[in-house]
Amino acid sequence: MNSLSHISGIPLYIQIREKLRQDISHGLLLPGQKIPSEDQLAKQFGVSRMTIRQSLAGLLSEGLLHKQHGVGTYVSHVRIAANYTRMTSFTQDALAQGKNPSSELIDIKKSVVGEEIAKLLAIHKGDIVVCLKRLRKINEHPVAIQISQVPEKICPPELENYDWSRQSLFELLEAHGHRLNRAIETINARLADKEQAKLLGLHIGDPLLYIERITFGDNGMPVEFVEMYNRPDSYRCTITLTR
Amino acid sequence: MNSLSHISGIPLYIQIREKLRQDISHGLLLPGQKIPSEDQLAKQFGVSRMTIRQSLAGLLSEGLLHKQHGVGTYVSHVRIAANYTRMTSFTQDALAQGKNPSSELIDIKKSVVGEEIAKLLAIHKGDIVVCLKRLRKINEHPVAIQISQVPEKICPPELENYDWSRQSLFELLEAHGHRLNRAIETINARLADKEQAKLLGLHIGDPLLYIERITFGDNGMPVEFVEMYNRPDSYRCTITLTR
């Protein structure tokens, strides 16, 4: 039984990958269990072995499966969500978890960048950036302060006129032709100052998870620099490392 | 000129990948520049296109290259170190950066695990774990406190007799037949308590980067659970996200 569709337009390797993912999440394939060999899967789905290998590659990189040369491919013991090192927006993230994201605009303005930020955004010192400061909420509880800086030259016009309580910057930039491709995050710990504590409902000196992110577009150029101050109790940053 | 070796035992796609990596790091291929198409590279190196694609896959996942469907493959503008989501030990990490890692053993003991840790290590409540508490130093400056818990049944015997100022737990477990394969880290912010502040040379209430890690062996079973308290000024946790 394979049930692959050659006319759906969805690549076979993705259909197979998602079928395997379902089999795992539905318990048909249990943690620690060996899945059929690549040859067997190829016959079962009626595709070539290279296509099966492409299907497995995604699940392997997520850590959902692991291989042993000369032995077989196994379902990992701890289930790992698919998106741990995937770039997602705050809005997408929250919606995917069935939560209700919203934002409160604290400030939006244009400003001149200093040397440091200019370097990160690959622009020149003195260039103009749009600076967007938002309080992010999940189910109406404040969880993070985000300060985004985007070079003015790649910004959609009239940024001030959007409804930032609902508008995703991520989606806006994509709609404006900047397909986002990759990001680098640096994570650290900081103490809440007076303003941060007030906005996040904490006390001065409480710990915050501080994340800096540079997001790159399809052409490899930096698109935004974001600083995030996260409530440590409501934001979990989990990553998967591989050998 | 291709200069690939069929007798070195090194797979062709790795030889090609490293050749491309060199061309980039030596400036023969500049950031933003388009590299030859997959077909051209295949002819140039005398291999099939699939082999070229395999070579590129590694560089793409590192962010060193990026592709645009229908356009070409380009060298990324910001160089990214190879190991951002690679699992490495504290010792390996430091040595790779040309620094001098050392440790100070604070405590080593066997203890009974509670329900929570047992779950993380996929063992039973009441099982025995070896608990290793170390102060990690770089060039003799304390940078982190690490508390590792390893199920007794997979521990090498007589753990107490090792010289923990030099011994890497990572290497010891590998030498004892537990090839480490994958890890999941959860990152958060905490405040230093009295003991932590003293060990790390900070004040009570200073912010610490708190990381929990579960490391998995080749067979997919958890091998160790580690809690790390890092000085935020001397530890940078940087990860690369991809779409």
Place this chain on the structure above:
DNA sequence: CAGTGGTCTAGACCACAGG
């Protein structure tokens, strides 16, 4: 339209693990 990367095939031989 031509050029590029995206997907896919139907084989092949090798390296490794385990019985």
Place this chain on the structure above:
DNA sequence: CTGTGGTCTAGACCACTGC
């Protein structure tokens, strides 16, 4: 030894981009 995953080929057609 058998079965597994690791590497590799020499094609093919499709989807996307930019001219």
